[in-house]
Amino acid sequence: xxxxxxxxxxxxxxxxxxxxxxxxxxxxxxxxxxxxxxxxxxxxxxxxxxxxxxxxxxxxxxxxxxxxxxxxxxxxxxxxxxxxxxxxxxxxxxxxxxxxxxxxxxxxxxxxxxxxxxxxxxxxxxxxxxxxxxxxxxxxxxxxxxxxxxxxxxxxxxxxxxxxxxxxxxxxxxxxxxxxxxxxxxxxxxxxxxxxxxxxxxxxxxxxxxxxxxxxxxxxxxxxxxxxxxxxxxxxxxxxxxxxxxxxxxxxxxxxxxxxxxxxxxxxxxx
Numbered sequence: 001x002x003x004x005x006x007x008x009x010x011x012x013x014x015x016x017x018x019x020x021x022x023x024x025x026x027x028x029x030x031x032x033x034x035x036x037x038x039x040x041x042x043x044x045x046x047x048x049x050x051x052x053x054x055x056x057x058x059x060x061x062x063x064x065x066x067x068x069x070x071x072x073x074x075x076x077x078x079x080x081x082x083x084x085x086x087x088x089x090x091x092x093x094x095x096x097x098x099x100x101x102x103x104x105x106x107x108x109x110x111x112x113x114x115x116x117x118x119x120x121x122x123x124x125x126x127x128x129x130x131x132x133x134x135x136x137x138x139x140x141x142x143x144x145x146x147x148x149x150x151x152x153x154x155x156x157x158x159x160x161x162x163x164x165x166x167x168x169x170x171x172x173x174x175x176x177x178x179x180x181x182x183x184x185x186x187x188x189x190x191x192x193x194x195x196x197x198x199x200x201x202x203x204x205x206x207x208x209x210x211x212x213x214x215x216x217x218x219x220x221x222x223x224x225x226x227x228x229x230x231x232x233x234x235x236x237x238x239x240x241x242x243x244x245x246x247x248x249x250x251x252x253x254x255x256x257x258x259x260x261x262x263x264x265x266x267x268x269x270x271x
Contacts, residue, residue, distance in 0.1 A: 054084035183243035
């Protein structure tokens with residue numbers, strides 16, 4: 001039942017996705033961009049340092065550089081500017097990561113996850129499929145919500161998600177994100193931190209799901225996928241301290257929402 005409800009929330013997050021929106025995730029900018037190449041990793045220490053330094057690192061481990069997949073892999077470097085791409089043909093590096101054939105591996109700092117594309121999946125990969133794989137699975141310390149990343153968020157091993165629901169055009173947005181990211185580091189591996197732009201059309205269902213009103217935004221919303229428990233906290237100023245307190249309270253089973261609902265049941269007299 002809980003799993004079904006989790007997928008219901010996923011549907012709410014992704015509903016309204018038009019073909020045009022989907023296409024945007026597949027098309028890179030037409031503007032002039034300086035050519036970039038994946039970083040060559042020639043030994044194990046270099047590979048380990050490369051992975052440790054990136055929120056999301058994708059490494060092509062290739063025994064054969066002549067296969068078509070290699071050119072597809074190179075094409076992704078231009079498209080995903082916020083992802084670190086590496087490549088290695090060194091036998092010791094491949095052995096260290098238990099790679100026995102050609103493989104593309106995504107290393108994710110936020111939950112120490114490793115996701116592999118190999119065998120038949122790798123042989124049949126094209127630009128669209130590899131782009132989708134990266135888009136869905138590139139979870140950062142703070143992942144910006146869109147209909148594609150929503151799929152990866154709900155496939156994550158981390159069962160608690162914290163959403164910052166806020167208008168990105170607000171003057172205080174950048175400072176709020178800085179503080180939100182600071183708090184995210186405190187809960188790495190425990191809670192996924194997600195940024196939801198409240199003015200996006202797709203965000204309306206998210207706001208409605210958490211029973212928030214436009215007048216209550218910006219707000220934090222926290223959700224646990226295994227039992228559908230959730231809570232919200234409207235705020236005026238984001239700070240690492242109030243985010244941490246809100247998360248700690250939720251982890252201890254203290255729900256601010258219960259207080260809000262109790263207050264709403266109290267008869268009110270209109271002025």
